[in-house]
Amino acid sequence: MRVKEIMTAPVVTVPADATPATVAAVLREHRISGVPVVDPDGAVVGLVSEYDLLARSGGTAGEVMSTAVISVTEDTDVDEVRHLLVERRIHRVPVLAGARLVGIVSRSDVVALLATEWVCQVCGEAVRGSQAPTSCPKCQAGADQFVLQDPDPGS
Template sequence: MNVGHILKTKGGDVFTLRPEVTIAEVVEVLAERRIGAIVLVDEGGAVAGIVSERDVVRVLAKSGAGVLDKPIGEAMTVKVQTCSGETGIDEVLSIMTNGRFRHLPVIEGGRLAGIVSIGDIVKMKIEETEREAEQMREYIAAG
């Protein structure tokens, strides 16, 4: 299984914002869309950063509510780890675990093609395990 399989199932739609928006605007979008992270793109559409709920909480704890009027650039992760559609599920799980983050943008041909979350990965692993268990049951029943 690979990331491309997940994107075929869930789609490649990614809500993005520009790095100039305020932290308050990001908070509003995260809550409104019920998502855990937003990919920030520059004017050319290239990934400029990513911001998660966790990033927002950290900057609020450090600087207080006054930071809400600041650009999200002050809270976003600039060195964004990414993967491709060909990246295997186990590799993505390892990247997320080692990096301690829950969202990974997918880049194809230099462009943002989607985003996968730890929830997407866990769902895929559960489906894979259930499929393997069913195959084992069928094998045992046939023997």
């Protein structure tokens, strides 16, 4: 599965000159824990997380942001993103098309994928994904033969 299938878009962003209070308000309003900082052309120049707001002092997002941003493309495999999130101990990864921000993938996006399972009504094959597959990898049945499997109660 590719990042473009699970990323959140459009992305909430802030400019580098936003105040920490403005960034905090954006995080609270959108119920997110971090936000990309973009330049006037929309290129990502950093990320501000809740941690950055609490641990760093400065008058602008540009002064408190983390500048070592790890990004991926829309065609990056979700397993690669999962690996990045775990190994680098980060919470979100901007998704770029060239230099343009087109989405963001967070830990919660990847976790949600784990809970989404489609079952082929013809052969019983289970496939994880945010959307039903276009065809069954086992029996080649069409997308209309897939139903969303309810998670087990208590899991």
